[in-house]
Amino acid sequence: MKVLVVFALALAYASAGVPIEPRAVPIEPREVPIQPRAVPIIPRAVPIQPRLLPAVSSIEGRITNGQAAAEGQFPYQVGLSFASSSGSWWCGGSIIGNEWVLTAAHCTSGASAVTIYYDATVRTSPKLSHTVSSSNFIQHASYNSVVLRNDISLIKTPYVTYTSNIKNVPLPEVSSSYxxxxxxxxxxxxxxxxxxxATSVANHLNYMDATVITNTVCQGTYGSLIITSGVICIETVKSISTCNGDSGGPLVLASNGVLIGVTSFVSSAGCESNSPAGFTRTTYYRDWIKTNSGI
Structure with a gap:
């Protein structure tokens, strides 16, 4: 899979007319004064969507080296079990309204149905669940799996009554600047x-704290073709990161609990490689969310 991703990215760079610097002669952009848009930053690492990482014996699991969540700590978190004719996979999502869940496009892509698990600190013991077909998915029309662009989807759900352990996460206010x-x-x-x-993994909701980094810093790892204004990155240290099974899940600001990202990709070198983790930047898609959900 890594080979395919690398090959696909190489084709993407070639078709975009982006010169690939020889690895034997690395160029430090800060040492050569050029217009940033004239020569895109060439990546040092290849990103991969967590869903596409090598499979393990179970779809259960947790963030690598994360902390166990307490009951009701993340009432907006849902688990998403997707089904298709070719198999099944697990993702996360965020409740943004009584009838809406926000997740990643690479989670909904190719699925025929999804079962939504609410209030599931223990993943296999949700307090509520609903199954809906793909006709309830609103996947971004311009989602591109090669360069991981527009990795965002909405799922229309049956009406869910909020409780202390099931409620929406606030979105950033619609604004011209963020x-x-x-x-x-x-x-x-x-x-x-x-x-x-991991070959046998835990069945408990987990979490991690991380520092948001600038897109310029993140481009130093993944390049400017991947890291665009629609992406937000966090630094990962001590092998703590999002991983397979976390795709589509929430990234919220610690200071006010506002949803600022949707889990999108990690380095193909692995979740414990201490490379930045990438998320779809919620503020960039605020108008898209409002247009398609009314929220």
């Missing part, structure tokens, strides 16, 4: 793998 959030602490949660090498 903070980059760089330097601020954010919280990611989900049911992803406990480690890259």
């Amino acid at each position: 903070s980059t959030y760089a330097g601020q602490t954010a919280i990611a949660s989900g049911y992803g793998k406990i480690s890259d090498a």
Whole structure:
């Protein structure tokens, strides 16, 4: 799979007319004064959507080296079990309204149905669940799996009554300008793998705290073809990161609980590689969300 992703990215760069620097002669952009848009930053690492990481024996799991969530700590978190004619996979999502869940396009892509697990601190014991067909998916029309562009989807659900453990996460207000959030602490949660090498994994909702980094810093790892204004990145340290099973889950600002990202990709080198983790930037798609959901 990594080979396919690398090949696909190479084709994307070639078709875009982007010169690929020889690895034997690395060029530090800051040493050569050029217009940033004239020569895009060439990536040092290849991103991969967590859903596409090597499969483990179970779809259960947690964020690598994360902390166990307490009952009701993340009432907006849902688990998403997708089904298709070719198999099934697990993702996360965020409740943004009584009838709406926000997740990643690479989670809904190819699925025929999804079962939504609400209030599931223990993933296999949700307090409520609903199954809906793909006719209830609103996947971004311009989603591009090669360069991971527009990785965002909405799921229309049956009406859900809020409780202390089931409620929506606030979205950023619609605005003409937003903070980059760089330097601020954010919280990611989900049911992803406990480690890259895991063969048997936990069945508990977990979370991690991380610092948001600038897109310029993130481009130093993944390049400017991947890291665009629609992406937000966090730094990962001590092998703590989002991973397989966390796709589509929330990234919220620690200071006010506002949803600022949707889990999108990690490095193909692994979730414990300490490379930045990437998310779909919610503020960039605020108008799209409002247009398609009314929220």
